[in-house]
Amino acid sequence: MNVIKTKLNDVLIFEPKVFGDERGFFMETYRSDFFTEQTGSLPLVQDNHSKSAQGILRGLHYQLEHTQGKLVRVVQGSVFDVAVDLRQSSTTFGQWFGIELSAQNNRQLWVPPGFAHGFYVTSETAEFVYKCSDYYHPQSEVAIKWDDPSLSIEWPLVDGKQPNLSAKDIAGTAFADAPKFK
């Protein structure tokens, strides 16, 4: 597994070793010992799986309590995945990082606790799977607006069309008003 640092403190890209043969391929996608060694995180406790059509944007989400670190990847299609540093003590506070995750590049992104996370589907459909470091806690969920001007995230909108959002994401809060972490 190759590990690449990003411009955001503690956000890492994982590139698994892929073993291809005439049958197809095999890759180890998660090992708790290696993951904990690389991130300092406790082993991950909840797996999620979502499917979305092109143009769907889910995010930018985080939980204030039971803050979740997320190890995210795409098993079908492709997305533009984004993390935003909400830790006021971090030198990359208020900065964002985006990366294409796809079933072709097999890349994973580690988004630690203290970040908002979201993704935009660029392929016809995308299946997004991820492991979380704590459990779902809807009572403390926050959504930050995907197009907040103070973040100016460069989403690769297909044909420049506005993304399709859930009601929760349409009602998202401004970055300035969103509760932050120490």
Ligand SMILES: Cc1cn([C@H]2C[C@H](O)[C@@H](COP(=O)(O)OP(=O)(O)O[C@H]3O[C@H](C)C(=O)[C@H](O)[C@H]3O)O2)c(=O)[nH]c1=O
């Ligand atoms: C996240 C979650 C949702 N749900 C239920 C609640 C709703 O009835 C339904 C859809 O939930 P939601 O619209 O919040 O799903 P997403 O918009 O994909 O939310 C996720 O989107 C971004 C990308 C994230 O990083 C978070 O993991 C998460 O907030 O699944 C659960 O039962 N458990 C869960 O852990």
